[in-house]
Amino acid sequence: MSALLKVENLSAGYGEAVVLNDVSVALDPGKTLALLGRNGTGKTTFMNTLAGATRQHGGSITLDGVALHKTPLHLRAAAGIGWVPQERNIFKSLTVDENLTAVARPGRADRAAPWTPVRVYELFPRLAERKTNLGSQLSGGEQQMLAVGRALVLNPKLLLLDEPLEGLAPIIVQELLRAIGRITREEGLSAIIVEQHPQAILAISDQAAVLDRGTVVHSGTARALLDQPELLDKLLGVAR
Numbered sequence: 001m002s003a004l005l006k007v008e009n010l011s012a013g014y015g016e017a018v019v020l021n022d023v024s025v026a027l028d029p030g031k032t033l034a035l036l037g038r039n040g041t042g043k044t045t046f047m048n049t050l051a052g053a054t055r056q057h058g059g060s061i062t063l064d065g066v067a068l069h070k071t072p073l074h075l076r077a078a079a080g081i082g083w084v085p086q087e088r089n090i091f092k093s094l095t096v097d098e099n100l101t102a103v104a105r106p107g108r109a110d111r112a113a114p115w116t117p118v119r120v121y122e123l124f125p126r127l128a129e130r131k132t133n134l135g136s137q138l139s140g141g142e143q144q145m146l147a148v149g150r151a152l153v154l155n156p157k158l159l160l161l162d163e164p165l166e167g168l169a170p171i172i173v174q175e176l177l178r179a180i181g182r183i184t185r186e187e188g189l190s191a192i193i194v195e196q197h198p199q200a201i202l203a204i205s206d207q208a209a210v211l212d213r214g215t216v217v218h219s220g221t222a223r224a225l226l227d228q229p230e231l232l233d234k235l236l237g238v239a240r
């Protein structure tokens, strides 16, 4: 199987500052990668770089055979990147429904059931109940659901979720984890998930990579890291 995403020898950062150094990652179609690491190790910078929001200094990014590093930020959604940034970026002055319909793109020919606002409401019934509420009137968890829904209706090839569970109540975390599992496992959408709750994300991921100081210091299966909690703690700098 050829990789959906191939990142090779990537270096990137902000202006002259280089944050990511020689990062290589590959992801097969339909698979999920958990991207882990301590604070400030470059996880968000990696996601931002896939989305085209940083300065790339070197290396290459290929999505579905297309050289993404040559595609500017405003064309990356059309190129297949569904980005849910840490700050969620929903339109706060539009209703839930307007948020979804404003960005919806037709599905790709290879998808039997494209994501539409209707399907997003099935996935997140809470959003269906809030259709006419403004983005600014939603709770943090509902905003996160809307941000995920907005990325889905773009019908991306690769979904990027940057700390989707951050700051959310445990019951909402469970709802989101179930929904993410459905999107990836059942619907077969490829995803990269950055998270501070490693166990929860590893449990729904296929692969794992750990960043430290802008470099990949571990990569393998998610299962192997779940089975070796001491190794995981060591990689994440957690004292036992």
Ligand SMILES: Nc1ncnc2c1ncn2[C@@H]1O[C@H](COP(=O)(O)OP(=O)(O)OP(=O)(O)O)[C@@H](O)[C@H]1O
Pocket (backbone or CB within 6 Å): 014, 017, 019, 037, 038, 039, 040, 041, 042, 043, 044, 045, 046
């Ligand atoms: N807009 C920016 N301009 C300059 N430097 C930045 C910017 N954003 C992040 N950095 C720097 O890049 C490095 C990596 O930060 P990044 O946010 O990618 O890490 P992270 O692993 O996602 O951390 P966290 O878990 O805290 O979100 C840090 O040293 C940070 O100070």
